[in-house]
Amino acid sequence: MSENVDRETYSAARVRALESLLIEKGIITGETVDKVIEFFEKDMGPFNGAKIVAKAWVDPEYKQRLLEDTPAAIAELNFPRGMAGAEGENMKAVANTPEVHNLIVCTMCSCYPWPVLGLPPYWFKDPTFRARAIREPRKVLKEFGLDVPESVEVRVWDTSAQIRWFVVPERPEGTEGWTEEQLANIITPESMQGAAKVVVPA
Amino acid sequence: MKLQHYIGGLEGLEPSSFEKRVFVQPWEQRIFGIHVAMMALSNHLEAVKNVPTTFKSFWTWGHLRTGAEGLNPFDYFKYRYYEKWLGGISGFFIDSGYVSKEELDAKTTEYLENLEAPLPDGGEPAIDEQVIEYLRVGDSPKCEVEVQPKFKVGDVVTVKNPPPVAHCKLPGYLRTKQGVVDEVYDGAYNYYFPTGDGVGEPMPIYNVKFNSHEIWDNLTEPNTEIYVQIFEAYLEDPA
Incomplete structure (x- = not known):
């Protein structure tokens, strides 16, 4: 070995x-540990965030409400009980636009909005990412495959107190007329932390 | 300084890995589940009073973090994320007298001989009900108390430079830097326990905006802003 x-x-x-x-x-x-694992497989995961973002894409008024009062807007949708539960007690959405790209990082550890995104992936917990994203975000994003031109403002959000942020990515071209379900299927966890864009699969 | 608090901005590192999995080893799920159960059964939660668990301790993210921040920094980087959890949580159960090091070592040896050996079954279902209920309800730090925020949107603020404590909620790179209040979050937020550097009692939290060059001088990128949520205790008026 x-x-x-x-x-x-x-x-x-x-x-x-x-x-x-x-x-x-x-x-x-x-059964305790199995039940915890199952909870994050079935009830709370990035599939919830994808539904929220898809709704925001098709309904601009909903998007506005989501950015202004994130918990209230999430409560409007039909989710299992617990969207304001552990690590989602105080969530806040920020939106990408053609002028602004948002990237979430937790330089001290791994704060993450569980009900919306599930559990943090390794890249987010990696000390190398945490160290570099706050100082050279464009370089890190480029390594992740995302080129953010200098004309676009980068906002890095360091989540260290009690608020859990997530990103509403931009809706990709070529998805006109798609249903919310179709849209939700292409929205990745990475895109909701600003580490990737949403792309239409070839 | 404690290096754990100053990770933001470290130079000379390798490219970042874009590993998208949450758990890279199956065992990592188990320690995650144990930590969640401990938080859910912590004795500071009102709902736990009548739950038939033998766990009688106060256990939160703050306790897990205190352990990680207490590591020798050169050790901190030797261990993967959930390896630190496993070390910290096992140590807690031993130090608190729930299990002895000898029995944990002996049981580990048994499982090393046969990793597939079954776990014990049974237990009080009310324990699991509380664990899942905790996940659905959470443990909100937001408090129903009236506080008057010291700062308002647009105010220039300086980040204090308090002496290091066992568990700190202030990223090191911000110390002594100047930013602008971008948002005053609604309400007041406590922390699980007083950290010794001002955080603990209910207080406002601000979203403060810093220009990347103010923090990193020329060692950063153009057109970049940093937003950080900061407890009021860490902020003061500029000198």
């Missing part, structure tokens, strides 16, 4: 030992 496999195997055994003892001692149950 390589050193890397040892490290991962050890962690896998260690966490299983811990979970096992916590169950034996009555702290959690044999």
Whole structure:
């Protein structure tokens, strides 16, 4: 085995030992962890954010309300209970425009709007991203495949107090007449943190 | 300074990895689930009073972060995100007397011999109900108290330079910098516990705008603005 496999195997055994003892001692149950994982697979994930953005794209008045009072606008839609739950208690949407590109970062750790985007992906948690995005965002975005010209203002949002931001990306050309469901299908988690644009699949 | 607070702006790094997965190893999901359960069963939550768990501690993001910020910074970067969680959370359960290091080590050895060995089953369903209820309800820091914000939109503010504490909510790169209040968030926000540098009691939070060049001088890019949400305790009038 390589050193890397040892490290991962050890962690896998260690966490299983811990979970096992916590169950034996009555702290959690044999199903607690599975239920938490399932919650983020079924109820709270980026599929919620995609529906919100798709609605904002087809309904400019809704978009306005979303930017002005994000929780109230989210509450208008038919989601499972919990859109103002853990890590979504105080969310705020910011919109990309032809003149402004927004990028969300949490330089101190990994604050992320769970109900709308689910759990933070590795790139967002990566200390290298956190270090660089706040100082050279265009360079980082270029490495991610997104070229933001100097004529476009970049706004980097460092989320470190109690507000959780997400981005309403721009609607791509070629989607005129699409249904909200069709639109939601092409909206990625990365685009809702400003790390990518939404593109129409070829 | 603690390097953990000063990650924003570090130079000389490699290109960023665009790894889109949330978990890169299956075991990472398990420690994530354990942390969520601990937050959901924390004794500061009113809803937990009648839940039949043997967990009797105060556990929040603030506690997890205090552990990560307390690491020797050269160790901090040796571990992946969920490796730090696993170390911090295991250490907490040992230090608090819920499990002994010996039994955790022995159990780890058992699972190393057979990772597929089953977990115990059973337990009180009311525990799981509270965990999911916590996820749906959250633990909002927003408080129903009247506060008069010291600053208003358009005010120029200076970021204070308080002595470092065990857990800090102020990104290091902002210390002593000047910005402009862009938004005063509605209401007042507390933190799970007093951090020792002013944060804790309900207070306003501001969205403050900084020009990238004000912070990084010429080591940044043109046409770039930085917006940061900052607790009032970290801000003062310019000298």
